[in-house]
Amino acid sequence: MKVLVSVKRVVDYNVRIQVKSDGSGVVTDGVKFSMNPFDEIAMEEAVRLREKGKVTEIVAVTIGGAKNEETLRSALAFGADRAIHIKEEGEVQPLTAAKAFAAVLKKEGAQLFLCGKQAIDDDANQTGQMVASLLDIAQATFASKVEVDGSKAQITREIDAGLETLEVDLPAVVSVDLRLNEPRYLKLPDIMKAKKKPIETIGLGDVGVAVEAGTKTVKVAPPPARAKGVMVKTVDELVSALKAKGLV
């Protein structure tokens, strides 16, 4: 069975995000990027499925500019057999990405599409669901456990009331949640071997997709700065301060 895993290049989760002074976006110059952490979990799951003998080929796919090759190299170091780079230097919104991934999924004939439940840059949480809708195949989102058996998969997901288990027919889209697994450390020999694995570069036109901008970013602003706190000395002082603010 073949699995397609989408990976996105995002500002590293350790970076303190700074908004550009003109409000047009966040500062990305000189900022560290890495693979979206949820996508690392998706990659790890794909590799574990292969180790269990459920998966024979892992293909990683990304959409974005030239620098996304780094992200694909990480995916290859994780254990992807090969990678597809849909090159697009401009802004890519979820629907465009979903259309492109759907086309690749179809062309590759992969039985499983694994992706992070969301990317930590825009937190859109849309792409996986859209891929499933576009292809009219099953979807199971926020997976905390994935079991593949022949032509079906059982997906456990965390919901407010506890755990829910879904059974989906393959091919299917599965988006992964934080607690599904803990991604491995990439070993140096694997990082080096990844250099020799093939990356196929294509354009959006090659998969018959045009860039669409369904939404327009009007303004990006940082969250309001927290006001300086006040130290109170006694409980009485605290109570009167709260009363003065009308909080009690």
Next chain:
Amino acid sequence: MKHPFYTEDHEAFRQQLRRFVEKEIAPNIDKWEAAEELPRELHRKAAEAGLLQIGFPEACGGAEVDPFYGIVVTEELARAGSGGLIASLMSHGIGTPPVAHVGNAEQKERFVRPVLAGEKIAALAITEPGGGSDVANIRTRAVRDGDHYVVNGSKTFITSGMRADFITTAVRTGGDGMGGVSLLVIEGNTPGLTRSPLHKMGWWCSDTATLYFDNCRVPVANRIGPENAGFMAIMMNFNNERLMLAAQAWAFAQVCYEESLAYARERQTFGKPLIRNQVIRHKLVDMRTRNEAVKANLDMAAWRIGQKQFPVAELSMLKNFATTSLEWVANEAMQIFGGAGYLRGAKVERIYRETKVLTIGGGSLEIMKDLAAKQMGY
């Protein structure tokens, strides 16, 4: 812009190490320091993260890469602020190379592979209570008896000595001087071997021991290389050890600098941040200046070793330059921190306590100067 020595691969590996240190080491290091020992479990985890294998031949489970990877490992481990961690977790970095380079295939399987897999712990035992600097005159005796050697004597200051399973030990099998020294791997469970812990100024989480050998029977099959040819292997081993000690000195000096810079920006005195005082800014620039010089020197030496050169004089001078520079930088860091730096728990406090071991261990300052002078034909 491309760096002459560091590639994307070095960077990708560094990111993995950083995650490993943040997750597995930083939250536990104070506990291990107090316990004066690292858990064995950590060696297994470090092997999983791929950092024990760096620089060892692939044939015995290693990753044969340029020396800059070793520097990257040291830099990332140093971020936890404990020299003992590096010394003890990486004690196979001095204990195992002689086996990997001079040993036979069977010895590599037995003594190298399980160490690189984090299942066994290796140590190097050269120094004796009678002296460390004068390696050619070690006194621990190994007398041949059939297919065994009978070993008597003692070793001291042995890093990972309390826990080690494989102790690469310098013994006297022949006459006086360097021509009578052999290397034996003495296994931790050998009858007649006893160990006692040493308590130190720094490097607390590294278990340092004195080892006593009382009629220890060691199979001849555990001898690394030909009889009486151990001295050369020991000297070759020192080259890399000294490069790595210099890397450690540079890495800790850089931690001191970064900690000091952050503190100087945050700490308010006389109504303004400390760093707004010219005298403090100058201290920081001086610290950085020395660090940059050490790093340039270190990178050049690493490059030469990568080219299979063994610049003994340069390595000796580098070790001295890097370690004395760390002493100076750590001192400035303590001054910038003021009282806060004097408290247990501050990284700079621990690093300050751990400067001296670097100017003494692996060849002391004076011995390094003598060696450099001799090499340069003075």
